[in-house]
Amino acid sequence: MFCLSLIEHNLPLPPHLLNRPLLDAIKEELERLFLDKVLSNLGLCISIYDIRTIEGGFVFPVSLGFFDDIKVPVHLLPHKSRMGDDGIWIWEHECGDLPMDLDEEVHFRVTKINYPPIPLEQDANASPFSPMEIIGEIYGDGLGLLSWWAD
Incomplete structure (x- = not known):
């Protein structure tokens, strides 16, 4: 049965x-x-x-200024992170809520580098092909937004 x-x-x-x-x-x-x-x-x-x-589902984008294909998936954000009502991710730290504002400097650890196969054809509305993608994490000592560790 x-x-x-x-x-x-x-x-x-x-x-x-x-x-x-x-x-x-x-x-x-x-x-x-x-x-x-x-x-x-x-x-x-x-x-x-x-x-x-x-x-749900979210990938936190990171940029080096000259290389933009760096992504931090949700499961590699600090534990107890949530998306706020305004769409900004927040780390619920024991000392208080720490927002992950876009366009702030961040320390991250590279966890994987992908080299996707070159597509033979690409839709007109598809995002541009990236020959290399970096997957990173910001959960760990000294990782995350620099403003978190300022003092």
């Missing part, structure tokens, strides 16, 4: 999947996590039937 179950999951998408269509990347990651595994109180997962909603 088979049972269809609805599962809600917060899924950090690995950087190497960010160049694929979003739905395909999410389905691939969900299959990696759940397919052919026994889920508590549900049983054996044999298929991902449907993805009902995709909410």
Whole structure:
């Protein structure tokens, strides 16, 4: 007997999947996590039937001034970060809320460098091709906005 179950999951998408269509990347990651595994109180997962909603998701852009293809995915922001009502990310630190304002200087750690394959054809409305993408993180001692560590 088979049972269809609805599962809600917060899924950090690995950087190497960010160049694929979003739905395909999410389905691939969900299959990696759940397919052919026994889920508590549900049983054996044999298929991902449907993805009902995709909410949230954000990649924090970083620029060196001469190189703009640096991204910091949400799961590599400081833990307990949230997006404020004004669209600015906020780190909920024990000493108070620390906003991650755009256009501020930041220290980050490179976690991965991607060299995507050159597309044979590109849609007219697609963003320009980037031959190299850097994935970084700002969670760690001394990392993050310089204004956080000013004193």
